[in-house]
Amino acid sequence: MSDVAAPAGWYPANDGSQRQRWWDGVAWTEHYQHPYTTERVDLTAPEGARVYTPWIWVMLGVQVLQTIALLTIDWAEYMRLSLDASIQGQLAALTSQASLVSMLSGWGGLALLIGCAFLDWSALKREGIPRPFHAAWSILSPAVYVIGRAVVARRRAGRGIAVMWLEIAILMFGLVAAIWMIGVIFAVVFEFMPSLTA
Template identity: 35%
Template sequence: MTVPPGNQAPGNQVPGPRPAPGWYPDPAGSGRLRWWDGTAWTGHLNAPTPAIPAGRPQISGNTPVYNLFIWLIVALPIIPLIILMFWNPVLRLRTTGLRRVQTADPAAIFTLPYFLLIASAFLIYAVSAVMAYLDWQKLRRDGVVRPFHWAWVFLSRELYVIGRSVIVHEVAPRRGLAPVWATIGMVLLALVLVSIKASTLITAMSGQLTM
């Protein structure tokens, strides 16, 4: 593309061959585009058209899109669910006040499975972050351009799995979504197990209160 001379002020004539009318980089250095009418610069300015980022190139059909790291992120939540099944707090009553009123003892929930449940939640959070970073690095080495950033896992494991799978599916059509379906299955399993456990605990505590 022939660019008009830049040493002419707007309205000045330019001798010799003249480029076609159009928007060109402003010779005054404003960073915007100035209209060239075919004979001279004008006073019309316009913002430059933003560059459209290039799409992600597809990867080879032989390139693996799953690895141990992403499956660990998906499967780790099963650990607190297993511990939850062994958590069976016993309702204890204690007498308080001058009137000797009996109330439930809140310390009854603080059993070994309870502390294991809390500790496993923090441990899984940290391990998931490490696994997400390793998964992100693996995808980059396998040729995935701009994979979903691993730091999203700090906000939510499920968010990272979904974002990661969407981008992998983009560069590897008909592949990459299995972790999403596995995560959905894990969430449904957790809802079922937590509902059963809650129902069991409520029934057991109600029985203890009526004794």
């Protein structure tokens, strides 16, 4: 390396091989990788590599806020509006708090979670975590990314599994909230059932 400090990352090992060596921003470490070969690659993270980035905590927090937002909705009122066949009732349902909050927390929240996953993945790569779980999995589900990322970080660095357990707790919280919302919706539907069949 030159006198100017290069950022931390994988660089050619300068030993005549195809290997790359991890530069931690100050000095060379003993971590090597063999890119683009079928050789066994050392997938051990450099000593002291951070496995918890701010972005993973934001992802978990956003998921909690999404569930809380859905619990604040008056689902009974939304269902009453939805079951009103008049144009005014349908417009009221489309512009209701329930409709707006669920749309914002759904699509807006998903976009934010996918963005955070890519920022988290990039941060893990900058820390020198070899082949971190790819952020593209967050498009399938943010939970898939968080759990996969935790398992891979644990294999590479020996730590980082806590976010998996937090994600599972958030999923359980969301499941309980969903069961409660479905119960409210069914109660309103059964309340309106006689008038719908009349």
